[in-house]
Amino acid sequence: MGRLGGHGPALVPLSLAPLALVASLVTLAPGHSAFGQAFKPQLGCLGDRRPSGPPIRVSVVPQRPPAETFAVWSPLLQQLGQVSKQCFVLRVAPSIPNFEAELRTGRADCVYMNPYHAVLAQRWRGYMPLIRDGSKPLRGLLVVRKDSPIRSIRELNGQAVAFPSPNAFAATLLPRVLLARQGITIKPVFENTHSNVYRSVALGMLPAGGGINNTLRRERPELREELRVLWQTPPFPSHPFACLPSLAPARREALQAGFLALAAYPANHGLLDAIQIPEPVRADYRRDYQPLLGLGLERYAVVGSD
Numbered sequence: 001m002g003r004l005g006g007h008g009p010a011l012v013p014l015s016l017a018p019l020a021l022v023a024s025l026v027t028l029a030p031g032h033s034a035f036g037q038a039f040k041p042q043l044g045c046l047g048d049r050r051p052s053g054p055p056i057r058v059s060v061v062p063q064r065p066p067a068e069t070f071a072v073w074s075p076l077l078q079q080l081g082q083v084s085k086q087c088f089v090l091r092v093a094p095s096i097p098n099f100e101a102e103l104r105t106g107r108a109d110c111v112y113m114n115p116y117h118a119v120l121a122q123r124w125r126g127y128m129p130l131i132r133d134g135s136k137p138l139r140g141l142l143v144v145r146k147d148s149p150i151r152s153i154r155e156l157n158g159q160a161v162a163f164p165s166p167n168a169f170a171a172t173l174l175p176r177v178l179l180a181r182q183g184i185t186i187k188p189v190f191e192n193t194h195s196n197v198y199r200s201v202a203l204g205m206l207p208a209g210g211g212i213n214n215t216l217r218r219e220r221p222e223l224r225e226e227l228r229v230l231w232q233t234p235p236f237p238s239h240p241f242a243c244l245p246s247l248a249p250a251r252r253e254a255l256q257a258g259f260l261a262l263a264a265y266p267a268n269h270g271l272l273d274a275i276q277i278p279e280p281v282r283a284d285y286r287r288d289y290q291p292l293l294g295l296g297l298e299r300y301a302v303v304g305s306d
Helices: 019-028 066-084 096-105 115-125 169-181 194-202 249-263 266-274 285-294
Strands: 056-060 087-091 110-112 128-133 140-145 160-163 187-190 209-212 227-232 240-243 280-282
Touching: 056 066, 056 096, 066 087, 066 249, 066 266, 096 115, 115 169, 115 240, 115 285, 128 249, 128 285, 140 169, 140 194, 160 169, 160 194, 169 209, 194 209, 194 227, 240 249, 249 266, 249 280
Parallel strands: 056 087, 056 110, 160 187, 160 209
Antiparallel strands: 110 240, 128 240, 128 280, 140 209, 140 227
């Protein structure tokens, strides 16, 4: 259960923390357990108002606070719907465990999720990856405060480390597996979102935290300046946008073509970058995600019985 206090080293005195960073923590972390219920905006159908079929239900893994996720995905889906002649209903679960429960039941027609979720989703409901980013591979990170005395991951042995959730692929599972292979044992503290992990480390609540390259570079500059990347994982294919096989093939093909069409126009590049798919390419489950089955991630994954 994520917490804002009561664990790890003593808090950095606020007089030593940049005011902009404190403001950033309060402004962008409503998804943290200490901030109450998740943000639930009332949104209508996004995209074409005369779609080729029923509205497509889209769910997005809650890496960031829900309000921020809605802010970046709503305009993208509006544009994607226009070019693909589809209409979307967007949902962001209040936490990653809630997201996983919905993934298991197939509540959403299409989902943006991490690579390990793609493996689980294919097993549970046959979700088919359509699109992923082709510009930069996904890398997991361990970050510390920029003035931290920690210089080696071996110094984390026996320490508490912040992670967004148990099944976050590159931010949690992959670092835990790779650290264990080197004989490094850590005490995980789950903070619900990537944003909360970065803020917990920046404010000195925990000595280190797990994240990914794609979310760290999209944080506010004043926050990034307080952090230092201690270690990173090898590269892996990035998060896919996947859909249920029950969604008509013609509609799946329209979505693939729509993403690629948006990327052809510079005016849309900002929208695509904001959702972490700056250069969409066609995804393939066997090529991109099936190899993850050999990494031993299930040792640390927290998943209900199949």
